[in-house]
Amino acid sequence: MPSRSHDVEQVQVQVLIDAVQAAQTADDLTEAVEDLCACAHPMAIPCLIQVLGFNNPGAAVAAVDGLVAIGSPAVPAILSNVDDYNYGARAWSVRALAGIGDLRGLPLLERALAQDIGPSVRRAAARGMGGLQPHGFTVLQRQELAERILPQLKASCQDEEWIVRYATAVGLEGMKRWWQPSAAQQEQLVEALQPLADPHGEPVPVVWLRARLAITRLRASTPAACP
Amino acid sequence: MSQGTPLNEAQALDWLRQQEDLGQRYYAAWWLGRMRSSHGDTVPLLIQSLSERGSGLAPTSGIDEPNPVARNAARALGKLADPQAIAPLLEALESSDDGLREAAARSLGQLGAPQARGPILRRLASGPGVAGAPRPGTSRLMEPCEAFLEALGALGWEEEDGSTTDHKPLLATLGAYVNHERPLIRSAAYRSLLQLTQEDCWGDQLVALLHHDELQVRRAALLDLGVTGWRPAAPAIAQTLAENSLKLIALRGLVEHSPLRNQASWSPSPEEVELLAAMDNLL
Numbered sequence: 001m002p003s004r005s006h007d008v009e010q011v012q013v014q015v016l017i018d019a020v021q022a023a024q025t026a027d028d029l030t031e032a033v034e035d036l037c038a039c040a041h042p043m044a045i046p047c048l049i050q051v052l053g054f055n056n057p058g059a060a061v062a063a064v065d066g067l068v069a070i071g072s073p074a075v076p077a078i079l080s081n082v083d084d085y086n087y088g089a090r091a092w093s094v095r096a097l098a099g100i101g102d103l104r105g106l107p108l109l110e111r112a113l114a115q116d117i118g119p120s121v122r123r124a125a126a127r128g129m130g131g132l133q134p135h136g137f138t139v140l141q142r143q144e145l146a147e148r149i150l151p152q153l154k155a156s157c158q159d160e161e162w163i164v165r166y167a168t169a170v171g172l173e174g175m176k177r178w179w180q181p182s183a184a185q186q187e188q189l190v191e192a193l194q195p196l197a198d199p200h201g202e203p204v205p206v207v208w209l210r211a212r213l214a215i216t217r218l219r220a221s222t223p224a225a226c227p
Numbered sequence: 228m229s230q231g232t233p234l235n236e237a238q239a240l241d242w243l244r245q246q247e248d249l250g251q252r253y254y255a256a257w258w259l260g261r262m263r264s265s266h267g268d269t270v271p272l273l274i275q276s277l278s279e280r281g282s283g284l285a286p287t288s289g290i291d292e293p294n295p296v297a298r299n300a301a302r303a304l305g306k307l308a309d310p311q312a313i314a315p316l317l318e319a320l321e322s323s324d325d326g327l328r329e330a331a332a333r334s335l336g337q338l339g340a341p342q343a344r345g346p347i348l349r350r351l352a353s354g355p356g357v358a359g360a361p362r363p364g365t366s367r368l369m370e371p372c373e374a375f376l377e378a379l380g381a382l383g384w385e386e387e388d389g390s391t392t393d394h395k396p397l398l399a400t401l402g403a404y405v406n407h408e409r410p411l412i413r414s415a416a417y418r419s420l421l422q423l424t425q426e427d428c429w430g431d432q433l434v435a436l437l438h439h440d441e442l443q444v445r446r447a448a449l450l451d452l453g454v455t456g457w458r459p460a461a462p463a464i465a466q467t468l469a470e471n472s473l474k475l476i477a478l479r480g481l482v483e484h485s486p487l488r489n490q491a492s493w494s495p496s497p498e499e500v501e502l503l504a505a506m507d508n509l510l
Contacts, residue, residue: 026468057470058468061471095510120470120471123510127507127510163472166506170507170510205483206482206483206503209495210503212495213494213500213503
């Protein structure tokens, strides 16, 4: 009886949601959120989104993981609940979208990278651009997407915060996975990474090291055959 | 009372030169340090400001610390790496204002001024029961112990003439504070002992503080571990219940400040690749 087991499942998820709402301490909340995430049920989405705004890093990490596990079904709700007044919460929303990689989240990632006042928001957006999942895209569509994203990540190589530049190196490396560039196209990624890898232009050693790691990895793997 | 911060270096210097508006002087001193001003007038003006006493700021200014201009000047001088500042900061270390002593100690640590070691050790010598006792009516201690302990770690072993300082008094003084009742003071003592001795036991103590009940203590331990560059802490840092931003700063410290860091190598070592992977996961 599928409907009956469906009901039972709904009741079980509701119990877990109630436990999140009832949690009294930070640790209890984190545990309750982890339990709720384990079921990866769409019913949990509003509750998990609420947790992003609680200023409880442990619980927020768990809620982001939970939303990423639910994946695409969570995207519309995340997009319609972005908190304009709380950049901590906004960073977690962008992180969840970045982890899911759904293209419906891209306009928000783009706006966040270019304009958000919170460095934690910009860094999540930069990383997210490397984690896009353009399912079903043709070679041409992937190429168009890369042409749209690459200038934005080149611009964020100039961000005043080191962690955003670090995340930009991660994003540029990640672009290879969904772009599947030819050898010549791949050199555009290496070229974009060069300023971050160079101590004359980039003051922060950990950023050089991350950019150099990205360059090494890009060059070590065989690029896709000619598209 | 003016609001806001200076727009550029010329304005900041004008604000610091004038005497009427203390709010402007306060923000100018902060700005010149933050922007690493290299103008020839900056350091002399900041040194002059170190001797300014009294509040004189309107209650509405939002600045409620005593001697705000002198304290900000002391903080700025720590960022400007000019040895001219050492002698006046050593004088500030003897001020009756403990907040000014605190700012001066931090800056002398940043400037790597070994001349500060002796005066700091003397002020800490009475131990946690006296120098480290609560100052009645405030949340502060009799001496700014946290800043003093951290400065000792930053200064290392070297004396002004290049010789090595006597290990015993330095380690004995730091050791006296490892059981202080306040976890932030213990954290500062562990941090400096780890920097000076590279003994793992102090790193283990800092890692234990990453599990402390209070977020403020976990944050301090994260930043202290970052300063030491003690790489065995990486997994515990990644798991700490605190903001990712602070964990990223700590992990950056493990990459950049570790004695294992090979400056000559273009690419990261295998161990550094693992640290970078931990950072990637926190973005």
